[in-house]
Amino acid sequence: MVAFTKRRSMVFPRSVHIGNNVIDDVADICRSLQFGKNGLIVTGGDTYRSAGNRVEDLMQERYDIATKLTGNATFDNLREVEASAKEHNASFLLAVGGGSKIDLAKMAAKNLNIPFISIPTSVSHDGIASDRASLKSENGSSSMNAVPPTGIIADTRVICDAPYRYLAAGCADVIANLTALGDWEYANRTKKEEISSSAFILAKHSAEDIISNSNEIKPGLEESVWLVLKPIIASGVSMCIAGSSRPTSGSEHMVSHALDIIKPDTALHGEQCGVASIMMMKLQGGDWKRIREALKNIGAPTTAKELGFTSGEMVHALVMANTIRPERFTKLGEKGLTEKKAERLAKDTGVI
Ligand SMILES: [Zn+2]
DSSP states (O other), X not given: OOOOOOOOOOOOOOEXXXXXXXXXXXXXXXXXXXXXXXXEEEEOHHHIIIIIHHHHHHHHTTSEEEEEXXXXXXXXXXXXXXXXXXXXXXXXXXXXXXXXXXXXXXXXXXXXXXXXXXXXXXXXXXXXXXXXXXXXXXXXXXXXXXXOOSEEEEEHHHHHHSOHXXXXXXXXXXXXXXXXXXXXXXXXXHHOOOOOHHHHHHHHHHXXXXXXXXXXXXXXXXHHHHHHHHHHHHHHHHHHHHXXXXXXXXHHHHHHHHHXXXXXXXXXXXXXXXXXXXXXXXXXXXXXXXXXXXXXXXXXXXXXXXXXXXXXXXXXXXXHGGGTSTTSOXXXXXXXXXXXXXXXXXXXXXXX
């Protein structure tokens, strides 16, 4: 008999608060998590005005709190955040902002071995609850193993005040789970790659939840934010269960990363993943019209043009996609798509 040697650790967010004005509870939540006296708020200029200053006021009554204003999720900014935390002797971090501030706090918390709370001011992708961080360097962005937030405070009022485009992109990123899961299933069937059925089901349910509510997700409605937050958080938790981004990132994410290389900062990550997911679902032989319909209902882009790319750039991204992350096997196959096949796929799905 072969000795059993498998082992895995899973770390999850422990204290999750969603809803109207939940930010007001920040100091109580920190206390319930038994955080130490000194903390550092990691935020940006705009996000400081939209929620950071409020968190600062609420925390100052009971904690010795400092605020670090920072920018994009780059390695330079990460070093600065870590230096500020050390200087202030911070025993916890509060990330108040969009994806980049949360990514910076996630990595800094890991490197300094201290907890952090994710306080999103917008949700444009499924990273608010996950243990993955995306950091930018000269060679594009890299997805790194970090730690999940110990707490999440997702205030529907604050997130509703952010531009609606971010929320729609967050929804699209979660809908795109369906093709990531199709790829995972395919790798399991053809390459015997191990699959976690609990992570699979959670990621699938998150996407289905958004699709079935897609008619109710509209700009300016706090109720819409409420409907979206739980599946976005559940999607992040599915990565904590799987121990990788496999349940939420497949061929559609590779296409999105290829678009980032071809023309950086053109569209939001979630928007690109949504459009790519329409095409990858067709490639997988699934119901791609259902994905397109849901994205349209939500008001997320469904064409290359809406994203800001030409037909040629989109075809180029499709051809290039399989080289982005060769170790992750997907329906694109080892050889990837030919230009002819890529063009046909994009045309058949109305993306170009
Ligand atoms: Zn994503």
